[in-house]
Amino acid sequence: MDTLHSIDKSRIPQHIAVIMDGNGRWAKERGQDRVYGHHEGVVSVRDIVNTCGEIGVQYLTLYAFSTENWNRPQEEVNALMELLVNTIRKEVEELKKNNVRLHVIGDFLSLPDICQKELNEAVEMTVMNTGLNLILALSYSSRWEIMEAAKKFAVDVQSGKADIDSLDDEQFAKYLTTSAFPDPELMIRTSGEHRISNYLLYQLAYAELYFTPVHWPDFRRENLLLAIQDYQQRERRFGKTSEQIQKNLTRHV
Numbered sequence: 348m349d350t351l352h353s354i355d356k357s358r359i360p361q362h363i364a365v366i367m368d369g370n371g372r373w374a375k376e377r378g379q380d381r382v383y384g385h386h387e388g389v390v391s392v393r394d395i396v397n398t399c400g401e402i403g404v405q406y407l408t409l410y411a412f413s414t415e416n417w418n419r420p421q422e423e424v425n426a427l428m429e430l431l432v433n434t435i436r437k438e439v440e441e442l443k444k445n446n447v448r449l450h451v452i453g454d455f456l457s458l459p460d461i462c463q464k465e466l467n468e469a470v471e472m473t474v475m476n477t478g479l480n481l482i483l484a485l486s487y488s489s490r491w492e493i494m495e496a497a498k499k500f501a502v503d504v505q506s507g508k509a510d511i512d513s514l515d516d517e518q519f520a521k522y523l524t525t526s527a528f529p530d531p532e533l534m535i536r537t538s539g540e541h542r543i544s545n546y547l548l549y550q551l552a553y554a555e556l557y558f559t560p561v562h563w564p565d566f567r568r569e570n571l572l573l574a575i576q577d578y579q580q581r582e583r584r585f586g587k588t589s590e591q592i593q594k595n596l597t598r599h600v
């Protein structure tokens with residue numbers, strides 16, 4: 348029996364965001380090349396996608412390649428892009444069968460043509476799926492996203508489509524790449540680093556943060572269930588007092 352039995356099925360986070368960290372260290376610890384760690388990381392991606400689908404998570408966002416990752420050695424960047432293309436090509440039928448809908452956020456046009464083509468096809472092939480929404484953050488960074496949103500808003504103001512005085516946080520969120528998705532309630536980062544690293548800075552405003560020392564290639568179903576169990580023990584206050592939250596809870600029982 349795994350941790351699933353002790354999880355409240357009615358309080359599964361709707362949206363989980365993940366920073367998949369530690370592939371390189373995992374590989375180095377085994378005397379292997381960093382790219383080997385990324386390959387094993389794909390096995391974890393598959394396992395976590397399947398688990399999220401099974402337990403009813405509706406949105407899973409994975410930080411697969413950041414804007415800053417372009418600065419890695421060229422061989423590693425090439426290997427990651429190749430792995431991405433091959434993985435999408437290999438897994439798309441499985442995604443389709445499992446009712447998973449694929450989305451991509453990030454600076455799409457900065458990706459190599461072959462990646463864009465493969466991703467566009469996979470997004471199109473899964474567009475009718477109604478189960479888990481799998482969102483890949485690729486060539487993504489929050490500051491880039493927020494700057495782009497500010498530019499789009501300025502253009503709308505110039506053309507009279509938007510009005511500065513009526514801008515609020517909900518309206519601004521419509522200019523972000525994540526406009527179609529709810530904010531994540533839970534953000535998981537593997538491999539022991541306690542940072543957000545330019546990831547969904549606007550969207551994670553009220554998310555619960557969960558850090559684990561486990562490297563991404565070792566992060567599997569049971570680790571995800573433990574993270575959700577931990578999340579369910581937190582009190583989400585959104586700036587209110589604990590007493591206010593408790594009163595609301597008893598009112599709803």
Ligand code: FPP
Pocket residue numbers: 367368369370371372373381385386388389392409410411412413416430431434435483538563
């Ligand atoms: C971070 O580990 C991981 C990445 C930058 C890439 C993540 C990519 C995958 C898991 C594979 C491709 C994914 C999909 C969705 C097909 P790191 O290299 O920074 O590890 P380190 O901190 O130990 O060096």
